[in-house]
Structures are given as C-alpha cells and as structure tokens.
Amino acid sequence: MRKTDSMLNSQLEILAQGHAYLESVTKEDYSQIVAPNFISSAGSHMRHIIDHYQSLMTGFGINNIDYDSRLRGSNIESNPCEAIKKIAEIASWIEQLSTDDFNKPLLLSSEVSIKSKNVQTVTTSLARELIFVGSHAVHHYAMISQITFAQKASFDQNFGLAPSTATFLREKSQQSQLKSLQS
Template identity: 80%
Template structure:
C-alpha cells in the first residue's frame, strides 16, 4: 500500500517537473473552471489533512487552504509532495489499522457534518484514488493546452489492469486454465 502511494505521488512530481508555471495556473474557459494548479493544491490539501488527522486521530478533508503558492507555483507543489512522500515513507504497516475519526460535510443544502470511524489504510486508499481522479482532470487540461503527458497519468489502477489484461494476445483454449 505504501508503495502504491509513493507511485501516485511520483506521478504528480513528474507532472510538476515538466509543466510551465503559465500552464500550471492557466484556467481554460469555458471548458474548465479551475487550473491544473488548483487540482494539484486540492490533492495536496487532502494528503495534508490525512497527515494532520493521523497525528490528532481526527481527519477533516473539508479544511483546505484554497489558493496560495501551491496553486500557482509548481515548485511550491513539488516541496509539498516531497513532504508528503517523506511522511508516507515513515509509516509502517502497523499504522494501517489505527482507528481515526473522519468528519465530513454531506449536504449542499445545509451544514450537515457526519463523523465516522475509519483507519489510515482506508484513508490512504481514498486519498490515492482521489489524487488519480484529479490527475485525470489535469490530464484533460494539459491535453487542451496541447501538452504531452505520460499515458498512465490519471489512469485508475483498475483501468490499467483491464488494459494490460486485454492487450495480451489470446491464448488457445487448451492453454487457458
């Protein structure tokens, strides 16, 4: 699990190393309402919420920084990705099942905060999946900017498995077991 998180963060780092500051902060209207930088900041906010929540045993993804250097500077985002990477590298499998309290707003009509019990493992799965989802959005923004990204950037792990399994040549029935 930790290696998969490091792979996800490495994808973000590679994107940040290759993007210009202009492309990172550009909002391509009317097709998009936010920049690649806003998506990256949102990803980082979730990882930082988990880091803070792990130390306090109370995770709250609704608390976000919004705006700021991470949203406008690939270099600032790289520094935060490095901090998150260091934190993940220091975790151990023993940390996975430690109980955490997760609070989240669940309504758009009125403030309604629900609190549930979760674990670090569950929340790592969530923030990783959440990052990949936003990488897919960044990929679309980059495509609109005529930028080239690695084909696997923003590709869900289950989709990658599907593509690998379906790109292999078919075996004769006698060999399928």
C-alpha cells in the same frame, strides 16, 4: 512483500506521477484556466490533491481527519515548485508509516449536505484513508490530463489512469497479442 509495504509503495507511485507532471509543466500552463471547458487550473487540482494528503497527515496526528479543512488559494496553485516540495513532504511522511499505523482507529468528520451545514463523524482507519486519497489523486490527475490535452501540450498517456484501468488495458493487450500469434 507485505500488504502494507505494497500499499505504501502504491502511494509513493501515485505521488511520483504528480511529481513527474510538476517537473514537466510550465508555470503558465500550470496556472492557466482553459475556459470555457474548465473552471479551474491544473494547479488548482494539484493543490486540492495535496490538501487532502495534508488533511490526512494532520488528522492522523490528532486522531480526527477533516478533508473539508483545506488551504484553498495557496501558492501551491500557481507554483509547481511549491507543489513539488509538498509532495516530497507527503512522500517522506508515508515512508515513515509503520504496519501498526494502518489499523489505528481514526475519526473522519465531513460535511454531507449542500443545503445546510451538517457534519457527520465516522470511524475509519489510516489504510482506508490512504486508499481514498490515492484514488482521489488519480481522479484529479485525470482532470489535469484533460486540461493538459486541451492546452495541446504533450503528456504521459498513463497520467491519471486508474490502477484497475491500467490492469484492464494490460490484460486486453496481452489477449490481443495472443490472438495475433494464434492466427
């Protein structure tokens, strides 16, 4: 398998995790803010994830990515079915990408100051930005996982687990099994 195929598959796996969560959550739990521990709902986090992927899709088309341009407050925050549709659109876009797309130079514009508007623009690539949005999604899945835990709902223990953490846990489990066999 080529590296690009592996990267695309990893993105599809990340999106599949989100899809599985969305299929399992009630509309009420999805939009509930569990105060005082959290200031946003699982739906807000999912909308934020989707916004980043959509910014990447749009930016790829015009050669300028702007993650600051998002659809805050959209119905994706309150309706898991709408989020499922958007995740399907994103997955379809990812499936259409080619090896040549990965190294295409792109511009990335982002605000960098909280005290005043200061937008910086740097050169990046689609491959680098896919790594970012995937990692960003996993980070927010971890937040959603904590919200779900606070709601006392059952959930997949692997949801929101970083790939490197999953590898660490697998290796730790294998080492533990070997030690018990040797005892």
